[in-house]
Structures are given as C-alpha cells and as structure tokens.
Amino acid sequence: MDDVDNKTPIPPPKKADPVEEALRAPAPSRALDRLGEALGDAIEDVAYHCGVPIVRVGRDRIVEVARFLKEDSGSRMLLLADLCGVDMIGLRGAPRFDVVYHLTGPDTRERITLKVAVEEGGEVPSVTPVWRGANWHEREAFDMFGIRFAGHPDLRRILMPEEFDAHPLRKDFPLEGREKDHGFWRRPEDETRNTYRD
Amino acid sequence: MEAQFLMFLALAAVALAASVMVITRRNLVHSALYLIVTFFAVAAIYVLLHAEFLGVVQLLVYAGGIMVLFLFVILLVERPGTGPAGKPMRWHAAASGVLTLLVAAILGAHFLRSGMAPPGGTAVLGASGGNLETVSLALFRNYLLPFEVVSVLLLVALVGAIVLARPRA
Amino acid sequence: MFGTTEMQINMGPQHPSTHGVLRLELKLDGERIVDTRPVIGYLHRGCEKLGEDRTYAQAIVYTDRMDYCAAFAENLVYAEAVERLLGVEVPPRAQYMRVVLAELQRIASHLIWLGTHAMDIGALTVFVYGMREREFILDLFESYCGARLTYNAVRVGGMPEEFPEGWVEEARRFCDVLPSRLDEYHQLLTANRIWLARTRGVGTIDGKTALDWGMTGPCLRGSGVAYDVRKAIPYEAYADLDFDVPIGEAGDTYDRYLCRMEEIRQSRRIVLQALDKLPGGEIRGKVPRRIKPPKGEVYHVNEGPRGELGVYLVSDGSEHAYRCRFRSPNFVNLQALPDMVRGHLVADVVAVIGTLDIVLGCVDR
C-alpha cells in the first residue's frame, strides 16, 4: 500500500489558466437554487466543473436531499444517471471515499452532481428508496470499494465472485501480479490450494 | 391356428409380466411405462382376435391419450428420480392377498365350467366385413340410447372437472 | 392432496439466448416466472481500473471492448469527456464526421438487436437479413479505420483520418438501399400475428417506473418518455440536425421494437443530412501531445444505441485519469428485468432479454 501523505495539502493552482477558469465557471442551476432554499443547511460545499454544479452533501442528509431533488416540482431530477464511488486517498487522504451521484432531469434538461464523503468502513444511507435503479450501482460501489450502504435491500457483490475478498478499484489494489489469493477458485474441498496456477 | 395360439400365449405372458412390473416398481414413471406395454400387448391380442378396431382404439385411447395424461400428472406432481415415500401399510398386503385369491377362484370356477375354448364371437365379427361397421352399427343403431347416456355422463364429468379446477375468486 | 413446488432453473451463463454470459436464476411455478435473479460479472475485465492506469489517449482502446456491438459510440463518449476536461473545441468537420459514424453505428447496433431479438422469438430469417445490412456498415467502418468491430476511430480533439475517397458516396448508397430493406423487416414482422402475440403486452413497463430504474435509450422511449440526450443536452453537431425522437405508448416489447425500427430510419436521415452539410477544414483540434487535463472532473453523456452512455472522469492533473468510471446503459437497464418478467412465461424472458438489447461486455465492463 502506498504511503499517503496527509499533511501536505494539495497546492492551489499557481497561475489562473483561462481555460481552467472557464471550466470552473459557475453555471445557473434552478435545481441548485431550489435545493439551497429548501435544504440549504445540508449543503456543505458547491463547486462547478464543465457547467455542472457539484454539491457536497452531509452524509446523513443525502436521502433527504435526493428525495427533494427528485420530487420537487422545480428540479425534477427523475433520473439517477449514475452512482459510483471514488477512492480519494491520493487526492485528499481522509475521509477516504466519495460517493458520487449524477442526477439528470429529463424534462428540465439539467444535471447536477451530488457528493458524499465517507471514511473507510463507514456507511452511507442507501438511496434505493428514492430511485430503485440505485440498487445495482450501490452494490457495485460496495463491490469495488467496500463502501457499505445502510438500508440497501440486497448488498452483495455484483461483478466480482461472492468469495472474492478484496475491493479492486481501491487505489491500493494492484493492477497486476498474483501475490495474493483473493479467494478465486477456492472451493471448500481444496483448502490446500493457494492459487489457481498450481 | 397353432401359430395364433402361440402368439396369444406370448402376448399374454408379456401383458402379465408388464402388469406385475406395474405394481412392483417403486418409480411411478416406470410403472406408467410398463402399463403402456400392457396396453400394447392387450391391443395386439385384440388384433389377433380380428378385432382390429378395438385394438386400435385401445392404443389410441389408453396408450395415446390416457397414459399421456397420467405421465403428465406424475411428472408435474413428483420430482424426478424420487419414488413414492412411506412404507405400504401392513393390512394392504393381507387385503390384496385375499382379493387376489378371490378373483383367481372366480375365474378358475368360470373356466372350469365353460372350458378354455374361446366363444365363437370372432368368427361372427370377421364375417360381417370389417369390424368398423359392426361396431358402429352396434353403437349407433342397437345401443344408441346407452351410448348417448354415456356421452352425457362424460360431459357431466367434464363440466364437473372444470368447475373443480376453476380458481376460486 | 398433492402440492407443487417451485422449480429453480439456471438460465445461463451458457445459454443460447442470454446474449452472452448473463446468468439468470429463475424461480418457476410451472412455466410461470415467480422470481428472477440476474447474476452478472462473468465478463468483468476491469475496464475502469485499466482506464486509471493508462493515459487518456491509450484508454480509448479499452472503450472498444465494452460495448463491442457499438464500439464507436463508446469511443466517442470517452473522447468527448476528455475534451471537456481539457476544454478543447472540436473542429466542425470532425463533429460532423463523428455524427455520421455514430449514427451508422447506431444503425448497425440496432440491426444486431433486431436480428438476435427476432431469432430469440424464432424468426430465423430476419437475423440473416439484419446481418446483410450490418455487413455494409462494417465495410464502411473497415474502409475508414481498418477495423470491423473494435474501431478505436476517435482521437481526443478530433478524428484520426479524413474519410477515404469514395467513402461518402458509399455511405449515401447504403442510405439509399436501407429503406427498402427496412420495409422487408416490417413485412416479415410488424403485422405478423405470431410476432404480435409474442411481443404485445410482454415485458410492459411504464415510463415512471422505467425512469425510477434509471432506464434510458429506446427502452425508456418505448415507455413514452421522450428523453434523448441528442435532443436534451445536444453534443457534437446534433443541434444543427433535424430528426425526430420516436416514442412508444404501451411500454411493451412491441413498442420498443417499433421505436428502434423508427430510430434506424431517423438515423439514416441524420446521416444523409450530416453528409450534405459536411463542412471543410481541420479534423483535429488543438490538443497537446501529452494530454494533461487540469484538476477537475466531468460526467459526460452521449446517446448510445442502447441508452445513455456516461463517462465520469476525475483528473488529478497527471497524464492518467484518477478515476475513470463508465456508466453502462445495459447495466442499468438490465436491473429492471426481474420486474419486467414477473408473472410471465419462460419464453417471455428470452423476449425481454432481447428487447433490453444487452451486450454483456458493456454490462460487466
């Protein structure tokens, strides 16, 4: 595992690049405005990138925020386009993971990104009650990062085999090499076998 | 005649052996398949007696129709490979023994009285030119009323089965 | 007297009509589906992990291997996402070229869907007919980029090559042939009583539920929701092109079938328009040799043949993506399968898998 340097913060960009400036330019968002009015205290931070607001939300408030964005007549984020985890270990250290929600309003044609930070071994409330489609996404995030979702109906591995014992998208998971047996191919009767090569 | 008698003996032996298998197999599907063999042998005996129509109908109705339904029910109800569960009850053996003896006694008495010679029916059937006509004449002319009564009875049974099988609202 | 037990049956991962290595654990009452549990991951190759290990330009190759029936769409969305991160403008000619190829790819992909879907329902001939037209498109792609399946035909900032000589005429010729072939398919299927019996009222899902599951693409539009990324959040040159978005009403397999069939026609329309309007000029934007986007992140979507293709890239300022995430429309659409087949018969599972038009390479990534 890499050593993580928690002490030195990432230095801010030295010179304001016009392209970068344009990328970070705030964009008007009706959904964000409505959210700010109704649940302003849940918003921890707002950033913009490529014209989409990125809203950092408190971990306990995510279901509330999600439900508001979906059901509020002004934002109508009916489509949970994507939900994924990000291992932030190389960017900020702790808390280790971000869970990222990409929402789309099919009729408002707006998009918004929500982010929730969670430490290793922590739990994020599941948004499956809000969008049923979150089910497999959350299972995948669990599978790939080991992020647990509280209240998920069926939190099992989805892409990796059930007996696999690591979380491959974490930054400390090696891309190659077979030093460690992750439980692949191991059946109860051949406990003696270590890897599938022998 | 001699050849016919030999064939009868062979077929009867097959029928009997298969029937014994039907009741001794623990596997329901095997029993059903042996029952088909029995039907086959009996149909062949009919043909031997120049009752081709009966023989064919035996196959068509019993082997082709009823046994398929039997198998269907067995397959649906039973899981493949498992025999009927539980031991037969003790009084079953006693009762079936008594009944077998009784039937054997009645048949034996009958045969002893009338002799083994077949009754002269086959000659009559064969002479009237194809027993399809004979049977249909008997059914639709001589015994029309019983025939119709039986059909109505079957219809009633059919309707009854549908009523029983209908899902309760 | 007698009780019946539910039957557990495994459909796949080796099964002729699960479109690859999808495995379904079916619970049956007779032939009626009580419950379905899709099991996926048999084709998981870790494309996201690979995308984090390779440079931005190298990672395009991996996108080919996800939806191998529509590799160009995957190439495109990834390249566009990187362009967004870089803040690079793509020259108009490249934009139109991309549209032409993307729409041809959509037609090819829909033809595969049509063929396999019809074959699952037992219509053998449609499959061969669909392949015949698809072959034409594959030839076009081959003469453009040299590959027939995994194209790698997009570069960050533009296109790798000009269209070769005579290519545009060939593409036009294809567009001329296509309508009569489409009529052939319609004759074979659209009014066929058996086809209607097998697809009407099968796998019905209403628009609200479909959105709730996150479904996109023709599967969503078949349920009457007119959400198409090409219209909603236009990218490339789509804003300048005139086309309709077909939507269904009932949300059943038949409506989705009609939707896709009409989409083929619309795609042809787009291709013809784009070829007419094809501007001159550069095909590569100003992209540095070493692609090092500034810190930031982007979630970019395209309308792929099977739905909303998304790419989420997090850049830490280096040559590799810090986080590379592919949003697969198949993965999301497949979730709704248990819902869509509950109470139907085994044969309908096959029809619904066909109508979802999944590609397992894209589901598992």
Add this chain to the structure above:
Amino acid sequence: MSETLLRFVVVPVAQIAVVIAALLLIVVYLVLLERKINAFMQVRLGPRRVGWHGLLQTVADVIKLFTKEDITPRHVDRLVFLLAPVVIILPALAAFAVIPFSGGSFRVGSVGVRAWISDVNVGLLYLLAITSLGVFGVVMAGWSSNSKYPMLGGLRSAAQMVSYEVPLGLSVVSILMLAGTASLVGIVQAQESAGRWFLFWTPYPQILGLFLYFVSGVAETNRLPFDLPEAENELVAGFHTEYSGMKFAFFFLAEYINMVLVGCLVAVLFFGGWLPVTFGIPGLREPLSNFFPFWGGAGAMLTGFFWFGLKVFLVLFLYLWMRATYPRYRYDQLMRLGWKVFIPLGLGHVMVTALAILVRRG
C-alpha cells in the same frame, strides 16, 4: 420357393426394406433440402463443401453423428434414457406400413406386388394410434434426462401433442365420412371414382380440413412455429438436451420421418394420393396416369410414385418455407390456439361436412 413363403415373408420383408431405405435416403436429402431452401430464402448459399454443391453434406453429418462418442450422463435413468430414442423412432417408421405410395401392381411369380405394405380396413385409425405413441419417446427422454430443461421440454410436448391430436383426428373424421372407409387405399380409390380430390370435393371443399390437418401436423411434428418442446432459444434443446451422437441422431431422424409422414398423409387424404394432377381436364387423366404404358402395372406404379412424390414434396416445401418465415408461438398461446380455436373449428368442420354429404345425397 413356395407361394406362401413368397406372399407372407419375402415380399413384405422386401417392401419394408425398400420403404425404410427410401425413407432414410429421403430424410438425408430432406435435411439438405431444408438447409438449401432456407439458405436461398436467407440470401446465403448453404452447404457447399462436401460433394457437388454440398450434396454429401448430410451424409458426412450422419457419419459424424454415428461415430461420435456416445455419452450417457451419470445422473440419468439409464433404461428409459436408452429406450426413448427407440420409442420415438419406431412409431414413426411403423406408420408407413399402411401408406399407399402408388397404384398399379406387378407380379413376382404368382404373387401380385402393390405399392403398399398392407392395406388394413382401420388404416386411418391405426395411423392416429401409432403416431400418438411418439409422444412417449419425448416424455421419456425429457423425464429420464433428470435435468430441468429436458423436463420442461417433455412436459410441453406432452401437452402439445395431446392437444393437437384432437383437431388432427377431427379433420380426418370428415375424410372418413366422405370416403366411407378407413382404409387409405380405399380413400384414394374413393377420390379416383369421384373424379376429384377431397380437397375440391363438392359441395363442401375440404380446404378447412386441409388447413386443420396441416397445422396440427406441424404442431405434432414440433416444427416451427410450433417447435416449443425443443425451442432452442428458451429450453436449449428441449427434451434432447442431454443426448448426443447416435441417440441424438435418432431424435433428429424421427422428426424428419414424421414430417415426411405428414406430407404423405396430406397427399393421400386431400390430394388424391398417387392420382395425377389433371387440372380437372378429363382427357388428361389417362395419359398422365401412366407414363410407361408398355410396362403395364409397373409403369402405372412408377407414374404414381412421381405424382405422390410431387405432392409430398409440395407439403414439405411448405414446412421449410414456414420455418424460414415465422417466429415461434409461446407455449400458452399454442395451447389456447389448439383448444379454443382448432378444436371448435374441427367440430364445426365435421358438422358441415356431414350436412354437405346429406345435401349431396338429396
């Protein structure tokens, strides 16, 4: 050689041998024909490698199947598993015992030889009975495989065959009434003496009967669009999923023999068997009935083979055409079609035919 021996042993055995050999040959080329016709309809070429235009392709396939390792899975019910292919192919072959392939006759010594193995007066019923036995092979195969897909296939086919036997029988009943005999030879002769096929019988042409018979026949032989017992896209290969090599070849063979059987029956029952196609022109009848007058009865028999074969081929072509055109029905739809459409139609058809016979008698 005594006449009895000749009449009761040599001639029948020779006939049976000829019929079986011819059937096998026909099936081999029917398979090739199917592949070629489907290929033609699907803008393909079909087999072309083995022999001239692939003419030996099926022969090669048969050799392959027969030399393949014969696998019997461990979990099967051995006896039933081995018997099933036999049970399915025997009725299919036995049915041909009563099919009259042609008219005419020739003499071998003092014994007249006809183009049928036997002419029994319950021929039609015999056929119905014997073909209804084929279902046992399917059920046995499905059950004994002790595997879920074959089991479902077996169940489906039991239900399907039982259901479609009824409309099949009903459409035959009206033919029976028209001919006044259940002998297949008698049926053809009745059409000969009536001067027209039963298909064009006045005042009530048996077109509905033909439709019912053919469609039910397709359902009985498990061909598209009714090939549910072995629907490869749902049940992998249905009841014969666990079979391989020669045993699989038996199932395959039985399916095609049954197709030929349905073709033969349609020809006999509706198209006048070996009678020539005269388009209703009376003068054509004599010359078309015997292309080889100098050979007498044998010439007439040969000519009859030609006409009979032509009719059977037409029916088989229809089979193949349907396979290339139609999607597959769903199991419940198939049952609904059988019970709610075909059986009432068949009953009505019998009634109307009876009425028509009364009308004709005056």
